[in-house]
Amino acid sequence: MGLVAKDLLTMDQLSVDEIELILSTAKEMKTIIKRDIKKVPTLRGKTVVTLFYEPSTRTRTSFELAGKYMSADVVNISTTTSSVVKGETLKDTGLTLEMMGTDIVIIRHPVSGAPQMLGGYLKGRVINGGDGFHAHPTQALLDMATIKEKLGGFQDLKVAIIGDVLHSRVARSNLSGLMKMGAEVWLCGPPTLIPPGLAELGARVTHNIDEALRGAQVVIMLRIQLERQKAGLFPTLREYSQLYGLNRQRLKLADKDSLVMHPGPMNRGIEISSEVADSLQSVINEQVTNGVAVRMALLYLMLGQKGE
Amino acid sequence: MEFILKGGLVIDPKAGLEKQLDVHIKDGRILALGSDINEKGVEVYDLKNKIVAPGFIDMHVHLREPGGEAHETILTGCQAAAAGGFTAIAAMPNTKPCADNEGVIELIKARAQRAALARVLPIGTISKGQLGQEISEIGSMYKCGIVAISDDGKPVTNSEVMRRALEYTKIFGIPVISHCEDPSLVAEGLMHEGRWSTVLGLKGNPAQAEEIMVARDILLAGLTGGRLHLAHVSTKGSVELLKFAQAQGLAVTAEATPHHLYLTDEEVKNYNTNTKVNPPLRSAEHLEAVRNGLKENLIQCLVTDHAPWSREDKEQEYDKAPNGISGLETAIPICWETLVVSGYLKPAELIAKFTTGPAAVLNLPYGSLEVGSIADITVIDPQLQKQVRVDNFYSKGKNSPVDGRTFQGWPVMTIIDGRVVMQDGRLKGE
Numbered sequence: 001m002g003l004v005a006k007d008l009l010t011m012d013q014l015s016v017d018e019i020e021l022i023l024s025t026a027k028e029m030k031t032i033i034k035r036d037i038k039k040v041p042t043l044r045g046k047t048v049v050t051l052f053y054e055p056s057t058r059t060r061t062s063f064e065l066a067g068k069y070m071s072a073d074v075v076n077i078s079t080t081t082s083s084v085v086k087g088e089t090l091k092d093t094g095l096t097l098e099m100m101g102t103d104i105v106i107i108r109h110p111v112s113g114a115p116q117m118l119g120g121y122l123k124g125r126v127i128n129g130g131d132g133f134h135a136h137p138t139q140a141l142l143d144m145a146t147i148k149e150k151l152g153g154f155q156d157l158k159v160a161i162i163g164d165v166l167h168s169r170v171a172r173s174n175l176s177g178l179m180k181m182g183a184e185v186w187l188c189g190p191p192t193l194i195p196p197g198l199a200e201l202g203a204r205v206t207h208n209i210d211e212a213l214r215g216a217q218v219v220i221m222l223r224i225q226l227e228r229q230k231a232g233l234f235p236t237l238r239e240y241s242q243l244y245g246l247n248r249q250r251l252k253l254a255d256k257d258s259l260v261m262h263p264g265p266m267n268r269g270i271e272i273s274s275e276v277a278d279s280l281q282s283v284i285n286e287q288v289t290n291g292v293a294v295r296m297a298l299l300y301l302m303l304g305q306k307g308e
Numbered sequence: 309m310e311f312i313l314k315g316g317l318v319i320d321p322k323a324g325l326e327k328q329l330d331v332h333i334k335d336g337r338i339l340a341l342g343s344d345i346n347e348k349g350v351e352v353y354d355l356k357n358k359i360v361a362p363g364f365i366d367m368h369v370h371l372r373e374p375g376g377e378a379h380e381t382i383l384t385g386c387q388a389a390a391a392g393g394f395t396a397i398a399a400m401p402n403t404k405p406c407a408d409n410e411g412v413i414e415l416i417k418a419r420a421q422r423a424a425l426a427r428v429l430p431i432g433t434i435s436k437g438q439l440g441q442e443i444s445e446i447g448s449m450y451k452c453g454i455v456a457i458s459d460d461g462k463p464v465t466n467s468e469v470m471r472r473a474l475e476y477t478k479i480f481g482i483p484v485i486s487h488c489e490d491p492s493l494v495a496e497g498l499m500h501e502g503r504w505s506t507v508l509g510l511k512g513n514p515a516q517a518e519e520i521m522v523a524r525d526i527l528l529a530g531l532t533g534g535r536l537h538l539a540h541v542s543t544k545g546s547v548e549l550l551k552f553a554q555a556q557g558l559a560v561t562a563e564a565t566p567h568h569l570y571l572t573d574e575e576v577k578n579y580n581t582n583t584k585v586n587p588p589l590r591s592a593e594h595l596e597a598v599r600n601g602l603k604e605n606l607i608q609c610l611v612t613d614h615a616p617w618s619r620e621d622k623e624q625e626y627d628k629a630p631n632g633i634s635g636l637e638t639a640i641p642i643c644w645e646t647l648v649v650s651g652y653l654k655p656a657e658l659i660a661k662f663t664t665g666p667a668a669v670l671n672l673p674y675g676s677l678e679v680g681s682i683a684d685i686t687v688i689d690p691q692l693q694k695q696v697r698v699d700n701f702y703s704k705g706k707n708s709p710v711d712g713r714t715f716q717g718w719p720v721m722t723i724i725d726g727r728v729v730m731q732d733g734r735l736k737g738e
Contacts, residue, residue, distance in 0.1 A: 091623060111625040112509035113579030134509030169509060195512070197503030 002301050007119040007126040010135040011176035019144070019177060025297035026145045026290065032069055033292055042304045043072035049097055052108045052129065053079045058264055058288060059129050059138070063106050066295035070304070075102075094118045103303055107131075125302050133167050138298065139263050140173035142291040144181070146283050147218055149290070150259055154181035160212040160254070161185065162244060163222030163271055166193045166233075170263045171222060175203055188212035189222075189244060192233040209244055213253040220261045221246050221272045237270055247273040251281070259283050309726050310334040312345055316355030316687065320362060320677040321660035331360060333683045336726035340679060353728075355687060358720060361659045362675045363395025363684025366636065367666040368460070368485075368539060368563060368611035371397075371428070374415060375404025380616040380704045382416060385636070386425040388614070388703035390729045392636040393719025395684040396427035396674055397614075398666075401438070402461040408433040408444040413452040425729050427684070429670065434459045434473045434484060440466055443473050450480045455670040458485035460539055461586075463521055465491060470525065474534030483535040483561070483669055488521035488546070489587065498627055500573040500588040508576060510626060513588050519545035526553045529560050537669055538562040540613050542587040544597035550606040561669050563609035564598050566642035567633055567709070575709060581622045581629035582709040585615070599652050608665040610658075612639045616705020634705030638696055640688065642710065644717025648690070655690065662686075687721035694718050694733075702735065 003021075005013055014022075032040055048067040050060050060076065067074040077097075079085070084093060090109075097105060104125040107115050112132030119126040130136040147154065159178055165171045165187050175185050179202050186204045187194065188211075198205050206212050213219060224240060234240045251260070260272075260282045268274045277284060313331040318341065320326075330345040331338060366389065372380040380388075382399075389397045399416055401407030407416065413430045420428030432449035434457045436442050446457055457477060464470045464486070473484050494517045499505050501512025522538060526549055529536040541547065541562045553560040567585060572592050575583045583589055601607040615632025622629050643661075647653045653661075667675035674684055695714045698706040722730035729736055 089620075089623070090625060109625070111627045113626045116579045117625065132509045133511075172507070172509060195506040196501060197506040200503050201507065 007115070008137055008298060008302070009115050009119060009126070009128045011137045011140050011173045011180070014177070016180055019141070019181060022141055022294065022297050022301065023145050023148055025301060026293040027149070029296035029300070030289065030293040032296070033289060038069045039071060040069065041071045042300060043067065043070040046072045046303050047102045048072045048074045048104050048106065048299065049102045050074070050076045050106045050129070051093070051097070052077070053084070054108050054110050054130070056108055056129070058291060059108065062288070062291040063129065063295050066292050066299055070296060070299060072299065072303070090114060090118055091121050094121050098122050098124050104299070127298060127302070130169055132169065134169055134172065136169040136173050138291070138295055139170050140177040142287055142294040143174055143220065143261060143263070144177055145290040145294050146261065146287050147259065150283060151217060154178060154183045157183040157218060158216045159183050159185050159218040159220065160188060160216040161220045161222065162188045162209060162212055162246065164193045164224050164228060165189050165222065166195045167225070167228065168222050174220060175201065186212045186216070190234055193228070209250065210253055213250060216254045216258055218259045218261065219246065219251070219254055223263065223265065224267060224271050241270045245271055245273065246276050248275050251276055261287060263287070311351040311353060312347065313355050313360055313685070313687070314352050316358045316360035318360045318677060319656050319659050321656050322362070322664050322676045323678055325677070326656055331677070331685070333723070333726045336683055338677060338679055338681050338683050341677070353721070357689070357691065359655060359688040359690055360677070361686050361688060362663040362677050363722070363724065364393050364640065364662040364686045365396040365666040365672065365674060366394045366612050366614070366639070366662070367398040367609060367670060369397040369399055369614045369636065370402065370616065370632070371399045371416070372616060373403065373419065374412065378618050379621070382419040382428065383423045384702060384704050385614070386420060386423040386428065387735060388636040388701065389426040390722045390724070390735055391702045391733060392638070393640045393686045393688070393722055393730070394426060394636060395686065395722060395724045396429060396672070398429040398431050398455060398670065400458060400460045401431050401433045406433050406438050407431070408436050408438065410445070410448050410452050413449050413454060417453060425735070426724060429455045429672070431456045431458050431485065433457060434464055435469060438462055440464045440469055443469065443476055446476060446480065450482065454482065455672070456483045456485050456537065458487065458539065460485060460487045463487050463489050463491060467524060467528065471528050471532055474528055474532040474536060478534055481535070481671065483537040485537045485539050486521070486525045487539050488518050488525060490517045490520040493517040493520065497588070498584070499576050500590045502573060502591050504573045504576060508579070510576070515543040515545055515590065515594065518543050518587055519549065522546045522549045526558065526560055529553065529558045530556060533559070535559045540565050540568065540587055540611070541598060541601065541607055542568040542590050543594050547597045547601035547606055550601060554606060561609065562607045563611045564602060564607050565611055565613045566635060566639045566646070568598055569595060570642050570646045571709060579626050580709060581624065581626055582633065582707045584626065584629050584631055585633050586631040599647065602647065602661065603652050608661065609669060610639070610643055610661040612636050614703070616703050617707045618704065619706060622707045632707060633709060634701065634703050634707045636703060637701050638708060638710055638715070641694070641715035641718050644688070644690065645715045649716055683723060683726035685721070685723040686719055688717060689720045690717050692716065692718045692720065
């Protein structure tokens with residue numbers, strides 16, 4: 001059994017069974033990462049390309065390592081040193097890579113929908129490594145792998161996602177995936193950073209961080225970007241931090257064994273205090289390891305299956 | 309040239325006529341209407357079960373020439389118009405250079421005359437260079453034949469400039485066509501703001517960005533007594549504001565496009581850039597409001613806002629792709645199905661939106677089938693079901709979000725100046 005669609009673009013496209021399959025496969029993959037010799041031959045002879053139109057440390061590196069741990073050949077393309085700077089379109093860049101024999105392209109792009117567009121042009125597979133404000137399915141899957149590992153499941157969990165929901169592909173993908181698995185998802189932020197229509201999608205929305213935190217088993221903090229302040233969406237980082245930052249005192253409102261998560265990179269002292277980020281409740285570093293495991297699972301399920 | 313259209317249902321909203329009649333056409337004019345006209349040796353077209361209407365007028369078209377010939381030319385635009393059942397089209401002035409002077413207006417007229425497939429009615433800009441700062445030489449352009457002024461594609465953000473335009477055009481009696489949006493509220497919005505913009509992660513453009521400008525322009529129409537025509541009305545609030553304007557007795561008219569009646573913002577969900585248009589596709593409640601606005605005659609005209617783009621321009625990421633839908637060759641069937649088949653308008657009411665409606669706004673001598681009038685005629689087969697195939701478009705713009713869909717109610721004949729230029733969807737003389 002593998003994944004139904006050619007490409008992995010959003011969490012919406014995945015069934016409950018597919019999500020369970022990815023998470024259980026990721027659990028097995030994690031044992032490889034913990035070994036001294038981290039190499040299995042599963043994807044020998046397969047070629048993985050990362051095509052990133054935005055800066056990234058953890059997503060790109062974890063895809064690269066995921067491929068390498070399974071013996072795939074991995075090529076990284078950064079748009080600042082490729083033909084993209086000469087004005088090549090996404091379509092032509094994708095087709096060029098495909099003609100060179102690549103098996104899967106992992107794309108990150110600042111425009112929502114760009115991976116869908118690329119997937120439509122290519123016969124080979126595409127994984128969305130984050131597009132605009134739209135979707136970041138591999139981040140949601142690694143967050144879910146972490147939650148499942150620590151708490152055993154998702155049914156009736158209260159998950160609070162706090163911060164800049166408007167510009168967050170992480171929030172959208174987690175909302176979709178977690179709701180599908182039976183969790184109750186709360187989204188919290190200032191009204192200027194909460195888009196319309198979330199209640200229609202089944203989310204609970206609040207502008208009061210205390211309400212979001214109260215009794216939550218999982219708290220996911222989102223990165224706030226300074227450029228949002230410049231766009232006039234909140235007055236200062238100082239005020240944002242006072243209203244929506246997670247600190248030790250506030251965290252007491254959540255379940256005493258709650259998990260604290262962050263997709264990174266963190267702004268310590270702004271959306272999350274160092275004290276909380278480094279506390280025992282924080283699983284932020286576990287998320288990074290699970291990121292490699294989940295991406296290994298996806299590459300395996302999308303490339304390693306025989307008899308396709 | 310002389311021929312007889314036989315046995316069709318003649319619908320002429322201007323004359324209040326709806327009757328099965330033969331139409332005798334000679335030398336570019338309607339010679340006679342009668343219940344059984346027979347003339348020896350005169351060609352006869354059998355139009356049983358077809359509707360014979362005055363030539364359809366589309367008062368909102370982008371022909372792209374001069375400057376944008378990769379997307380459309382005056383010739384291909386006129387071909388698309390004739391194929392789509394239109395006998396007259398008004399050309400928006402946002403070309404390169406823009407139509408803010410006599411020279412460009414004369415060029416458009418000359419090339420349209422050469423095409424000889426549709427009447428092209430030029431529209432001049434409101435402001436020099438479409439910059440929204442100083443009003444254009446409206447009088448000189450009026451002498452060359454402009455039927456309206458508009459900075460379509462861009463709003464006139466400066467309220468005083470808009471005021472002066474509404475005042476100055478009173479000399480000539482032509483309307484100011486306003487493209488209503490508040491750019492500071494649109495910001496970088498890419499689609500209608502709502503549930504789908506949230507799901508898709510595309511920046512939203514709220515309905516209020518249109519409505520703020522609609523409200524402002526209606527108030528300025530009140531201040532000046534000028535003639536205001538609102539382009540592509542797409543929101544519930546705009547329709548309510550039109551009701552307010554009408555209650556005040558102001559000279560305010562409006563138009564709507566087929567896509568704002570038929571397609572919702574949900575269509576954007578596959579990031580098909582052919583759904584990217586300005587104003588954006590709205591949610592169902594707005595579509596319903598615009599349909600009712602047409603029904604209540606708050607909106608008097610249907611227009612295509614035909615905005616052709618080359619494939620490579622639309623084959624880009626959603627934020628980079630330009631706004632616009634190629635609409636001339638699908639407008640009539642979309643409107644027929646959305647408004648007539650579904651019961652919002654009677655056939656005569658729909659025909660009025662494409663004939664007497666725009667003719668009144670633009671002071672045109674067309675839109676009638678009375679004896680002696682110019683023989684511009686559109687024939688519709690109200691039962692014909694056909695699939696849209698963009699590859700068969702005459703327009704260079706293949707950017708249609710309804711490619712592959714089937715609609716009922718297609719134009720089957722276009723007659724201009726007493727000449728048949730289109731029959732069964734194909735141009736004559738091919």
